[in-house]
Amino acid sequence: MDIETRIRRRRRRGADQTLVLDYDLLNPAAHVSEPNGRGPIVERVLDHLDPAFDESLPSDVYVWGPPGSGKSAVVSALFSRLEAPATQPRTAIRTTTRAQSAELPRFVYVNARQANSEFKLYRHVLDGVTDGDAPTKGISTDDLVSELRSVLSEFVGAVVAVDHADEFEPSPTAVRSNLETLNDPISTVLVGRTPPSNVDGFGDIAEIEIPGYSQQVLIDVLMTRGSSGLTQDALAYDQSRRIAAWAGGNAHDALAALFSAAVIAEDDGVQKVRSEDVTAGIDTVPRGGTSLGVVLTLPSNRQRVLRAFLDLEADRRSTVTATTEAIADSARVDLSAGTVKRILYELADIGVFDRVTTDQTTGHGRPPSRLEPRFPTLPFQKLYEPH
DNA sequence: ACCTGGTCCCGGGCTCGGTTTT
DNA sequence: AAAACCGAGCCCGGGACCAGGT
DSSP states (O other): OOHHHHHHHHHHSSTTOOSBSOGGGTOTTSOOSSOTTOHHHHHHHHHHHGGGGGTSOOOOEEEEOSTTSSHHHHHHHHHHHHHSOSSOOOOSOBOSSSOOBOOOOEEEEEETTTSOSHHHHHHHHHHHHTTSOOOSSSSOHHHHHHHHHHHHTTSSOEEEEEETGGGOSSOTHHHHHHHHTTOSOEEEEEEESSOGGGSTTTTTSEEEEOOOOOHHHHHHHHHHHHHHHBSTTOSOHHHHHHHHHHHTTOHHHHHHHHHHHHHHHHHTTOSSOOHHHHHHHHHHSOTTOOOHHHHHTSOHHHHHHHHHHHHOOGGGGSSHHHHHHHHHHSTTOOOOHHHHHHHHHHHHHTTSEEEEEOOOOOSSSSOOEEEEEOSOHHHHHHHOOOO
8 A cells, every 4th residue: 555545545534434444445456465365376476487586587478367366466466576676685696707796687567458559568668667757759669669778778687567468459469579679688477368379479488377266265355355445344254255156256346346335335324334235236346347457547538438427317328329419518528529429439349338229219220229337337436536 | 212320440639758940 | 048840659530431220
């Protein structure tokens, strides 16, 4: 938990915040520093990275598993530790030619959901290696590459973790080929949910498969998060067990359901998460839907459109056209109707909405469809921050 | 034939970092 | 120094076209 989180937590306290202490601690997309029950997997990843602790580079590896199985949790927790020490513990080994202590490779974690283009990939790697002052635009990709090359040349090599690598544009394969053009000793840890046989080039490298959470571990995850994010004893074991049973090993869905149940309970002004809150919470979370991590990393205007959508009454949601007009009129967004329409269709395309064809027969023309959110809406409303 | 919804694509404007000119 | 300029990536707007219905 960073300082900002701690301060926000204090600010929110008091008033009517009696049940939920901090929504961020229930956020499925925010990972904790010590993931529950994933010790053996951490160990396996570390085993593979072992050469990096001995001044050489590990081979590339693909870490994969179903959604909500803790891939990001493990890799981001691991890399946040590994990234930190720029100066390595001094060893007795010194090269004879140079009076320079043995250096270990740099570790960098990149989220391909944010870095989903060649330019952004380089930019985020550069950000991770330096202190985050890489330009966001205004320079050419080539200039960015040479900048990155010169920075990387100061290290013996780099281990780059690319989370959600299978969501990279234009193709997952491009992650590796882009990093190869840097002509630097780079080892990649690719992370994704697509089986290696279904991604070009990912089947040729080492793999670490992560299974979904067992129900017992998932209950532990829920209880741990619940006890830090909610007031004391607000979450009963039985409620966690129900959520875990429903979530079927998907920690994202489980946490989203807990989050939603907590929102509903708090809006009702109660001190504990009741069984009915869990039922209602589960009801609002689509199983296997689009994860909050995807929704919360969308460009700001798309999130605005989404937020405006959630304000709409049911009758404004009856068709895409009606929804488009309503959102274009909303004070939350400042976009033309044409753009809103395009964004809505694009969001449906990536799975943020379901398109349901209505039975409404207006007579002429192609029958319209309406949009139904396919992501955890209550957590999104709470975590959404206009920017 | 005609109508409306849905898809695809790309030109141009915006904003930024770097470079040249004043 | 400061200002003007330039070229880059990203996003918005919107037109052209296709799909699916009466």
